[in-house]
Amino acid sequence: MKNVSNERNFAPYHTGQNRTQMTPPAILVVDDEEHMLRLYEKELSEDGYQVKTATGAEDALKIAQNGQVDLVVLDIKLEGKNGLEILSDFRRINKDLPIILNSAYSTYKSDFQSWLADAYLVKSSNLEELKKTIRELVNF
């Protein structure tokens, strides 16, 4: 299921509220695979985003707490807590923070915890779908 589930798309994130016109949106990519992070970092930064990465849940939450994050691309299988478990932690930090679940599994889509996310995408070498969703969510 690689499509964005439209009915769960919340209102687009209004960039003006959290960042100046000059700073590009900061995307936090959380994935336990180093190479996956490298790919996303490369692709998203080339598209002009500011990219932050984390391989574990704790690191990810720290980054979200301490610095500017405008959107999270969150893998589900992680070291330590899994992506679904830390979804609510992110929401506690910033209830409006857009979160995209990005997993190799399509099965978690039926897990009600995943409904907290703004979008659920199955990983693909074609990043167009992801990029499109990010664009829509951060209005960039």
Next chain:
Amino acid sequence: MSNFEKKNNETSPVCFCISDLEEVLDRLPMGIFKSDEKGNLIYMNEYLTKLIGEQQREKSKEVNSLEHHINQVVKECLTRGKSSFAETKPFENSKGEQTFLALEAINLKNNIEKPINGELADVSTSEWSRSRGVVGVVEDISEKAHLEKSLKKKISELSIICEVGNALRSTLNLEEILEIILIGVTAGQGLGFNRAFLLLLNEEENLLEGKIAIGPSNPAEAKRIWEDLSTKKQSLEEVLHSYKDALRKKDILVNDLVKKLRIASSDQKNFLIQSMQQKKALSIRKDETDSETNKSIFEVLGADSLAVVPLVFKDKVNGVLLADNSINQKPIEEEDVKLMQIFAHHVSTAIESSKLYQKLAEQVNKLEEANQRIAENTQRLLRAEKLSVLGEITSQVAHELRNPMTIIGGFARSLLKKKDAQDSDYEYMKIIAQETERVEKVLDNVLNFTKPEKTNLEKVDLNQIIDQTLEMMEGEINLNKITVMKLPHPDLPRVMVNPDQIRHALLNIFRNAIWAMPQGGILSITTKKKGSFAKVESKDTGFGIPKEHMGSIFDAFFTTKPESCGLGLTISSEIIKNHGGLIMAESEKGKGSIFSVLLPFEGSFADDSIKSLNLGEEDEKRK
């Protein structure tokens, strides 16, 4: 001649007893006679006089008369000088009973003791041996004769019943049992009726139905058959076989006749029904009955007189056995009917055994079927287990592969964007991206084979899809020496499908066909219009699919190929079904298989919000 000649009256010391003696002799329950030395009968008691009188009333023939017999015996006795015996032919006495008589005569020689020392020396030697006549008795041996006769008959009856019983026990086949019965009734060594008919009760329809019959259709045929058979001395059991052969196809007529007999069990006036209800044997003549159904039975069978016995087993009537003598017109004796009744008892038992055997056989069959079902269910269960275990493993492997594929393909695409299309590496990088995507799709299919993705649909020419698929397989086709024959429908309307998935589905089907032709062969692919469906038929000349595998070929992880994971046809089937289509297979071992795919022209996917994830033409253009 009824008076005792008292010629020794004066010399007899017991003269006062003679009248008493005469009375005693007259009252004896047997005939007594005496002759003189010349053979003339000089005395007969009252009993004998009466007997002769009775016999003379009955017949006048001298030759067979009792008197004649007595004279013969006396003569013989005098000539041979010793005792003589005779038995008369039976005759009817005053009560109308058959009477058998036995005669015994004794030569009366001089009873003077031979002198030892000169006493009574004047008696000449010849005097010692001179006969003074003959005395004899006539005894009524009717009872003994009757007993003997009936004993003989009983023995013969018992042996018939025993032989038929043996023959009946040798088989449990109902048809054979019925044949033995009828032959037993008609064979000369058996009951000796001319024809026999068997009617069985059909409990469902409450009808007594004619089943089988035996017997020649005319006297000439009967004579020939019996002459043939009587030249050889055969036991009943042998006769059972040879008579069957002799009659083969000659008893069609009687069999046709008997099948016309259908009598309602409720017909109380019918003698067959009566016999069944009363559980009693009957013998009935055509002119004795008024009932219409009775008359029609006589007419159908062309008989004047019939014997009927019910077939009773444990108080239950199964039917009746009918017999007649319409060929030789011999009257039906009560004894024959009685014997037939005993016979019928064996028959009922044999029929009942056969029915029980049939029931048993049915039960055994059911049991076997149940066992087979259990075995099949066990197999299915095992397969389901295998499926679940393999499914889990496959799913894990597929997930593990998805991440590296995403990374490889992602970087390839990333690099591709910066390359000029003219760059020598551009093409290779594109191949990496495409191939990665292909792997990703396979992974998608593996992971979602139960719920194939509904992706975007296009109106496509199915013939073209087939051509593209075959092009992709060109290498395998040539390597395996496969001749492809395409018979495309020229005006096949386009179908609304996901072309990628359909190519994938067809590829698996064609690949399977090629695998089934290791020595090469012909793969014929035909497209047809079938109502609102397009039909693709893939026919191979391979080794075919064994019958027992036909039900499993579309099951996940079912495979007979050592190198396969058993998902090919499953995926094809899921793809086709997900398109609202149908996939079918037929196969003949050694001749090949036909796989038919039906796809609706209009498509059945309603969800068009699904986005393309292909690295298709559109993506290319966007760049």
